[in-house]
Amino acid sequence: MATSTPLASGEAATTTAGLPVIADPTKVAPRDARELSRIFFDRLQVLEEGTPAYQYARNTLIEMNQTLVRFAANRFRNRGGGEMEDVLQVGTIGLIKAIDRFELSREVEFTSFAVPYIVGEIKRFFRDTSWAVHVPRRLQELRVELARAKELLGTRLDREPTVKELAELLDLPEEEVVEGLVATNGYTAGSLDMPASGEGDSGGSARTFADVIGEDDPDMEKVENLHALAPLLDQLDERERNIVRMRFGSEMTQSQIGAELGVSQMHVSRLLNRILTRLRAGMLVEE
Structure with missing residues (x-):
């Protein structure tokens, strides 16, 4: 172990649970964090949940492995929107889930186990926040497939592909392709103060989109998840x-x-x- 590991009072300092006392886990070097994590996971498996020793071990693992969160978050640094702080927070949620589910008996490095959890939480964050309106998950997935198909056919045909050509490439009904193309409008939003149905020509009495917009059914997400x-x-x-x-x-x-x-x-x-x-x-x- 590198001598730079910030222990509280020398490397011999330990808690009553036999764990090193680390003054600032966030300053532990990644290589040291990997070695220390094995020690902490080994003790975490036998400590009683809810005890101070258990909380110390779990919290130290979370703070000591924040470099994994930053590493995963860097993959999304070009997504824009000034959301990096939020990305780091949701990435930490993935790290916590990985810590709670990791077992040394898996015989895999914790880093290899944790990164998919962290990336998964970050992707879920972008999935749930990137759309301007609520769109069913199957249409979100179809949007991705359509984008790839349009790029492929656009290169091949040197023009914008038709709905029929997209449907043939993806082996889908044309109606479903149209539904997916319409759903892509959910990625951007116009003002709710815009006149609805071209009524803006009649003066100040025109109804806006805000006047006619409906409300989400709270049970729809359950239906989509089950689907x-x-x-x-x-x-x-x-x-x-x-x-x-x-x-x-x-x-x-x-x-x-x-x-x-x-x-x-x-x-x-x-x-x-x-x-x-x-x-x-x-x-x-x-x-």
Whole structure:
């Protein structure tokens, strides 16, 4: 370990839980952070959740690995909008999730495990904040496919492709392509004070878009999430789907599921983590 690691009073200083006391975890060099993280994760697995020693270990891991958040956030520095502070905050949420789910028994470096979580949270942030209006997730995904298809056909044809040509390339109905092209308008917004339906020529009595705009149905997001989740569940094998059904359909505890399957509660926990990680990754919209 490098001698530059900022311990509280020498490298021998430890907490009652046998962990090094680090005065400022944010100043630990990345190489030292990797070595120290193994020590802290090893202790975190045996410490009781909620105790001061547990909180110290968890909080130190979060602060010590902030370089991973900054590394991942740099991939999005050209997105613009002055949102880098928000990006770092949501990236830290991904880091915390990775810390809570990481196990040394995985035999992978924590950095390799954590970065996908961090990037996933940042992508989710841009997915949820980049659209000027609420657009169903399937149309957000279709917008990305259409953008790629338009670029490919535009280069090939040396002109703007037609709806029919886009539909043939993507093997989609023309109606769905039109719906996707219309949805791209959700990426920009006009003023709500603009006259609706060309009524601005009649003077001050014209209705504006603000007068006629509707409200979001709060249940629509649930419907969209279920719509996006269905094909991902179909990709699971029968045992994995059964575990999801028991945990979230029948609301069984991990111990009850373990008894049903003849495995330990810890094994059920690992299976659930693996399944949910796959489902979360599938729900992310690739930009």
